[in-house]
Amino acid sequence: MKIGVLALQGDFREHLKAVHDCGEEGIEIRRTTELDDCDALIIPGGESTAIALLARTYDLFAPIQKRISDGMPTYGSCAGMILLADRVIDGAPGQETFGGMDMTVRRNAFGRQVDSFEATLSFASNSLNAVFIRAPWVEEIGQGVEVISSVTSASGVTHPVAVRQKHLLATSFHPELTHDLAVHRYFIDEVCK
């Protein structure tokens, strides 16, 4: 299986390393030809506005949407979660997403950088150290979306931070910034298979 990592902006090298550490082949995606060549996709952390703009400019936007709706397994972390959401709150005016997951995501939901945090989280029977950076959370989910992990915010409200809808997986946090491969393994073993 060949896993593409969208390499327009953000920490795509860290995702590629995690893919390699899981024993899978990973390639950088900047062009439609490269997209055609891969079986699954990871959308990395970064700035969702910049990634969407570059995807639009270089004609990757519609092809990625098509592959997602055709069933290509796709995982998005942080900015990637925003880009997989059908609806975004607190986005930039006119901000576009690839969509695919029937959910509403709130951008920068936990606050600015001063509120970025690490927490121990349970994820599909794993306990992992999750890194949240100006992270989004899931505000609302449609029927087909399964919640894998949640976090209780400072105001005492619990929000999903890892969700799955069939072939699509999204996390608010950045497993690629730790050495823990649990999320990438889950994507490869459970979502891609």
Next chain:
Amino acid sequence: MSQETGTARVKRGMAEMLKGGVIMDVVNAEQAKIAEDAGAVAVMALERVPADIRAQGGVARMSDPDMIEKIQATVSIPVMAKVRIGHFVEAQILESLNVDYIDESEVLTPADYINHVDKWKFKIPFVCGATNLGEALRRINEGAAMIRSKGEAGTGDVSNAVSHMRTIGGEIRRLTSMREDELYVAAKEMQAPYALVKEVAETGKLPVVLFTAGGIATPADAALMMQMGADGVFIGSGIFKSGNPAQRAAACVKATTFYQDAKVLAEVSRGLGDAMVGINVADIPVPHRLAERGW
């Protein structure tokens, strides 16, 4: 479930998210909006861009909190701001404003000619400039979570950015080829902590993200610095001192992503209008070079 803020991982991780992107200097909310629309990954809020600081002279200080808050209210991307070297109270003020990153910057007039800010004391991450590896490691030792090569700000002359990136890269490569028992003297010579020198020798890279800055004025400049190993690019005066800021900003963003694709670089370099006029670094007397600031 315990949540821990302000950790080294969270501070350094923030910079990881900016990689492959362009951080643009802006002096008001309108410019910040242009930068965001062009695909900037963050903006640096400051009162005067380096070219104007250079032209107008005088003491350059932290920006007005009103101006920073207006920019924060206008854009959804991270907002950074600068403090003078060693001015930890300006840093406390910026922290209270919740800026996303603090740049302890040689572009402003230094407040302390001996010490830098103790950056471990802050929850907000810091980026600092460096001209060589020793300087970068001293800043990291003080708590910097991101480094940028200094270049020579406000000139539009990329030559110092190039030489600083080459120096940092070259010194890292030199460390990786050394015997372990030679690292002690290497640490002494570069005036950097031994533990960090050893870490760089083992990993072959800085423990934090390395951006580039100072004199980048064209898409080709941005791509040059990326090919030289920068993780991303700061553009100061180069955008809003040029003839068509919106177009140039978007071109530099594209060039930073497709830095290895000469066809894209040619395409985005077309019809950009006037670049900033610029000053040759060689024409600036050494005491007036901003890169000399930092100890």
